[in-house]
Amino acid sequence: MVATIIFTLLFIIILSALIVFIFNILIPALKQRQVNFSEPLFSPSEVELLKTRPEKLAVSGKRAVVKCSPHRTSGARRFLYNGPKNCALFSEVCDCEDDCRWGCCGFGNCAKACPQEAISIQNATAVINELCIGCGKCIDACPRNxxxxxxxxxxxxxxxxxxxxxxxxCSVSCDRLAKEEIIEIKSKKLFQLWKKCYTILR
Structure with missing residues (x-):
């Protein structure tokens, strides 16, 4: 019984203190807060950084796909290439290292051309992720189309x-020849939750 009374009194005290803080301190402080619009919102260095950022491209409703699977299995290497890591140069000089002359070179010319940083190299193959907006700049950068x-x-x-x-x-040892693969990019769970909340609040 005594413990109940003590907890009740503590609860009332805490609640009273919270109400006093909100109405006597927080709300008056918010009302009195003023923003000085004569001062710049960004420092000169921040303005320069914004100017140097790449222009945001509009989403086209398309996305890029590399016609070479990162899960491919190719034959034994015919030689080891130690030249400049450039897809165009490699394609002109060497054609291919293994038994497939139609595969990705894997040196990342397309990744360097992508303004969204949506391309990574996995298993010597370009892979495009969900950041792709379908601008098509990677298409021009790929010498093998x-x-x-x-x-x-x-x-x-x-x-x-x-x-x-x-x-x-001609023969190719790759087991991905003419096989369909799932290329659907699923949204991350956090994005899906945000999308549902946005739909409900809308």
């Missing part, structure tokens, strides 16, 4: 650029 634009909602595609059937006297 492996990158195409598809609908943003596209879920499956053949991630292989080798002709099917293969030309005479």
């Amino acid at each position: 492996l990158i195409v634009l598809v609908d943003a909602e596209c879920k499956k595609s053949v991630l292989c650029s080798a002709p099917n059937p293969l030309p005479p006297n």
Whole structure:
């Protein structure tokens, strides 16, 4: 009984203190707060940084897909290339290191051309993630024409650029030849939760 009375008194005291703080300190402080618009919101260095940022591109409703799978399995290397890491130069001079001359070089010319930083290299193959806005700049950077634009909602595609059937006297050990793969990019859970909340509040 005594403990209940003590807890009740403590609760009343804390609640009273909170009410006093809100009405006597917080609300008056917010009302008296003034913003000096004569002072710049950004420092000169911040303004310069904003000027140097790449221009934001509009989302096109498309996204890029590399017609070469990062899960590919290729044959034994014919040689080890130690030259400049440039896809165009490699394609002109060496053609390919393994038995597939239609695959990705993996030196990242497309990644360097992407303004969204949406391309990474995995298993010597360019992989495009959910940051892609379909601007198409990576297409021009690929000397082998492996990158195409598809609908943003596209879920499956053949991630292989080798002709099917293969030309005479040609063989490829890659197990991804003419096989469809899931290319759907699922939104992260946090984004899905935000999207649902936005829809409800709207």
